[in-house]
Amino acid sequence: MRLLLINGNTTAAMTERCRATAIAAARPGTEIVAVTASRGPRVIATRTENALATAAMVELLAEHGGDCDAVLVAVSFDTGLDALREAAPCPVVGMTEAAVHAACLLGGRFGFIGPGEHAFGIYRDVLERIGLMSKLAGQSVVEMRPEDYLDPAAIVDTVVATALDLVRHGRAESLVLAGAAFAGLAAEIQARVPVPLVDGIAAGVVLAQALVDLRPMRATVGSHALPPARELVGLPPVLGRLFAGERS
Structure with a gap:
């Protein structure tokens, strides 16, 4: 295909x-x-x-x-x-639609990590549209510089820390990494996070x-x-x- x-x-x-x-x-x-x-x-x-x-x-x-x-x-x-x-x-x-559905199939409640504080409300609207807000354990953002969108290596530790916070305090049982800039990152950091990470492109x-x-x-x-x-x-x-x- x-x-x-x-x-x-x-x-x-x-x-x-x-x-x-x-x-x-x-x-x-x-x-x-x-x-x-x-x-x-x-x-x-x-x-x-x-x-x-x-x-x-x-x-x-x-x-x-x-x-x-x-x-x-x-x-x-x-x-x-x-x-x-x-x-x-x-x-x-x-x-994001694919990632959220996959996350719900992998765990009871999912956490959501997206880039940029300004986009928080936009992602909220996206999640509302998908219709699975009742499954949302928590939503967090990672601030990114323009160069981070091209190479997110500098923010990897921040993403991991944000993910762990959603697991420990939000009780998230799976996590969505939202953002084309995060493509491929889930596989790179999965060993550092104790719940499934879902990549939107892969899903x-x-x-x-x-x-x-x-x-x-x-x-x-x-x-x-x-x-x-x-x-x-x-x-x-x-x-x-x-x-x-x-x-x-």
């Missing part, structure tokens, strides 16, 4: 980190096609940046999604998830593969059915074709 991994950030190094993590999690025969937004924020960290990135991600879907079997949103706000689900001809999985790949295996039909009614052909003005031709109903 072909899995389209869409990074709505414009930082190619983050895409490569996510791609490497996805390849490590994928089973033999799964091809990872990783793409990066060409315009928008370097790192999506605010609600406004999140909104700007959504349009770029839909455009990437239109350009690269025609021959893919599933799509993985490689942004921890699950940016554009509903829009991509509506427009894509195949299953679409959000990395997203595994869940996407499972959904493809289920061979689900595409809904023909409801809010995630393919929208009817509509005319768009002033947008790239590839988007015009997508919304004109020209889908693979």
